[in-house]
Amino acid sequence: MLMEKERQDIIYYSQKMAESGLTKGTGGNISVYDRELGYVAITPSAVDYDELKPEDIAIVKLDGTQVEGDYLPSSEKDMHLLCYKKRDDIQAVVHTHSLYAIIMACLHEEIPPVHYLIGFAKGRVKCIPYYPFGSMELAIAASEGLEDKNAVLLGNHGLLAVGADVKHAYSVAEIIEFVAEIYYKTSLKGAPQILSDDDMEEVYCRFDAYRKSKPSS
Numbered sequence: 001m002l003m004e005k006e007r008q009d010i011i012y013y014s015q016k017m018a019e020s021g022l023t024k025g026t027g028g029n030i031s032v033y034d035r036e037l038g039y040v041a042i043t044p045s046a047v048d049y050d051e052l053k054p055e056d057i058a059i060v061k062l063d064g065t066q067v068e069g070d071y072l073p074s075s076e077k078d079m080h081l082l083c084y085k086k087r088d089d090i091q092a093v094v095h096t097h098s099l100y101a102i103i104m105a106c107l108h109e110e111i112p113p114v115h116y117l118i119g120f121a122k123g124r125v126k127c128i129p130y131y132p133f134g135s136m137e138l139a140i141a142a143s144e145g146l147e148d149k150n151a152v153l154l155g156n157h158g159l160l161a162v163g164a165d166v167k168h169a170y171s172v173a174e175i176i177e178f179v180a181e182i183y184y185k186t187s188l189k190g191a192p193q194i195l196s197d198d199d200m201e202e203v204y205c206r207f208d209a210y211r212k213s214k215p216s217s
């Protein structure tokens with residue numbers, strides 16, 4: 001079986017995504033790219049996360065051809081594949097339907113740096129217009145909308161997060177949902193103070209220093 005470890009990781013984070021409320025039902029999807037093998041492991045289409053088994057995870061090439069898996073890959077596979085084609089610094093994509101990210105996406109508003117944790121996305125999170133789910137138009141707009149950031153809002157739909165590995169991409173999705181909630185709720189109370197570009201530059205420096213201070217495992 002190809003990409004066994006990645007299949008296990010995808011099942012673990014898919015179930016965590018569902019249990020933590022980052023998505024509802026079978027919405028959302030997760031993939032991991034092995035650049036040496038040239039294969040992407042991705043959640044299957046329309047299978048309950050709590051019933052996922054390793055053999056259910058689809059393995060596809062970057063051109064979309066399915067190599068292994070008992071089910072069809074996620075209907076958003078093109079969005080995942082285009083992200084890997086555009087960005088050589090990412091190995092995982094997490095797409096969620098989390099509540100506060102969706103509220104912002106339905107308002108077609110970006111999430112500004114209201115809290116330093118938005119540094120996980122590398123700054124403000126833009127929102128692309130609405131495109132039908134599973135469409136190539138959505139895949140193109142989402143992968144282009146990411147630019148060099150780690151997250152983008154999908155208009156009237158949800159959140160797309162990317163990372164160096166699946167743990168990182170999941171953290172981006174989880175934290176940007178938290179920042180979206182902070183921004184939405186503080187906006188109800190008043191006008192939240194937004195961090196400046198200089199403030200965020202310092203955050204990135206501190207993130208780097210923090211990363212370097214952790215023992216490598």
Ligand SMILES: [Zn+2]
Binds near residue numbers: 027097133157158
């Ligand atoms: Zn979706």
